[in-house]
Amino acid sequence: MKKAPNYFLSIFKMKCPRCRRGPMFKDANPYKKLKLSHIFDMPETCPTCNQKYDLETGFWYGTGYVSYALAVAVSVTTFIASLVLFGVNFNDNSIFWWLTANCILLVLIQPWLMRLSRVIYLYFFVKYDADYEHHKPKEFDHHQ
Template identity: 70%
Template sequence: MENKRPKPGYLLSILGMRCPRCRRGEMFTHKNPFKKIKLDYILDMPETCPECGQKFDLEPGFWFGTGYVSYALAVALSVTTFVAWLVLVGVSTEDNRIFYWLGLNGILLVVIQPWLMRLSRVIYLYFFVSYDENYQQSKPFEFDHKL
């Protein structure tokens, strides 16, 4: 009987920034996005997945859609921090507590931006490429440009 590897979890694969097709290969060349604050370092990706050969840049201009995903992540994070601030600290019209939240939220978004940029690329690619249990025997996903 063949010894099958267990299917990697969906959410853990996204947060671990793994290839959507095999959920095992690393999507980024460098593990730590905070080591160098240079865009070409933060978003440096191999051409294909080292495990299954899935091409990451599916077509020219493919990554432009990640701006929408990044925006949605920033809004979700801001809503989450606002609710946490509302519950823990509170909001009042009598003082400037809302401005403290705005400042802290802005700083948080700037500090974690390299991670958010990477995460938005991973989530966006997961929209188009699905998990393939038999990735060793099948061809990687490509857009069909036939009209």
């Protein structure tokens, strides 16, 4: 049996949750073309294990919640870092400097966050299968 690729590394490398080897996006660089069609350009199935990525119509709508949670996590992290490093407080304008910098950062990393939210969301539904060559890919069960 093959050694399982690292869970978190597979997420950040945006690999298929089932085999953790196949790419989830046709182009690894989300910034190559700043168009939604490019940012979300995914093969229908994993080229390595044949796992279908879009499990059902409207499946990706749930990624909005994941993307929101990631944006909040980034914002909390930058706020705490600014608080510790620069002494951000509410008594002067430093809170507005943090807010501006945080907004700019969120806009700049948005293409990556959008992709990462898809990867994380799919990882909730499709589990790793070390023996994926001998098992059928997961299909969405409408009776759950």
